[in-house]
Amino acid sequence: MKQIKVLAILVTFLFIGYQAEAQKIFGTRNGRITFESPTDGDVKAVNNEVTSRIADNGQLTFSLLMKGFKFKLAEMQEHFNDQYAESTKFPRADFKGNIANLKEVNFTKDGSYKVSVKGDLTMHGVTKNVTVNGVVEIKGGKPAARGSFVINLKDFKIDASSVTEKVEVEVSCQYQ
């Protein structure tokens, strides 16, 4: 009988242990990703409908529709979708990564944590490993993420050399 009691307590403890380890996921459907050409300020677009999730195990994902990028010039937006991004053929861009320095981030404590995220960015049918440096900010238990990086369009087989070779990408998400 005693043994069972011990066992029961052990099980309970273990269970609690697992409970505590159960993962927390935060998500948003209104993440914001912008890109801009460093050489031509008119080449600038914003997508406010980015789906993104972050988990306290360090996983971080983004997904967006290329056609969700809005340009100031309607013609530029059409060219972007038609000739460069080929959005009908490759409708989505997608990122799956992990926070490399997860130990430095405390999801339960308010604060601003510098992070380095490594993962696979898929766009225009090409998947490439990228590293993004950014900030995860915890406020009232809810994380927000910001980061920026540069995409070399050639790496993704996007031939836009007549417009721009690179774009600077900025990411900003407030998770719920």
Next chain:
Amino acid sequence: MKTLLKRFLAFFCLTCTTIFVHAQQVDLFKLQDSASAAEDKNKTERTLNTFYSTRLVTTQTVEITGKGSMDFRINHRFSPLNQGFYNLFGLDFVSARIGFDFGLSDNLMIGIGRTGTNKEGDAFLKYRVLRQQSGEKNVPVTISLLGAMAYRGIRYSDPTLNVKTKDRMYYTAQVMIARKFNEHTSLQISPTYTRYNRKLFLTGGSQDLFSIGFLARQKISKRVSINAEYFVQTQRFDGTYNPLSIGVDIQTGGHVFQLHFTNSIGMNEHTFIHETFGSWGKGDIRYGFNISRIFTLGGKKK
């Protein structure tokens, strides 16, 4: 024995719980894939760029100039190739139309233009009523409507003709129905009605003319396409032919260059559909080109 069994059972439960808890660990990567797939299933995709430009060669396409944009268009038609070397196969003489198109909203545009031949001014309004889209909501075609008018400004030296202002007016109404079959191929048919208030120096035909335009676009690369357009008229003025044009579009950034061969010199609706006096069979073929440059109005521009 009983204790052992209980112990075993407890251990079993514990293992199960552990597995269960582990299974509860969501893989965000997989979650994203399934969520995206579910979303893609329910979305409606608008068809873009049925044609590169608002004109295929001379004929209006279903496309609308982007909202807030101005499209500056210069069209040129040279003299017929069969004039021989003396006129450098027609290149010595050129007729031009200079025009400005404005995108007023996503689906509405207006345009004005001036053609040298017969000193014509023209204005039109084009409205897209339906957009091709696929996915959850399927729409097979894009439909736009065109209303155009032209004023022939040339001075008639014969006073007995007694030409009044209304005699110089021409009206065109057109329905454009287009479908982009795939990334490369787009077709359009354009039933058209044209009104001549007065037939000046024209015999046969009618003051009320009906025609149907057939337009085809075949892309051969991301930036180059081959285009053809042809109009069948129900009634023709004496000595005129159905207009046929074959051309190439070359797209570079904000410009579209359109190069073509055509038997027609007119560059607004009534003249190129109904006043084409050249025949492909007789070699009355003209070289022509259009240049389109898009500017943005409002807001700051570099």
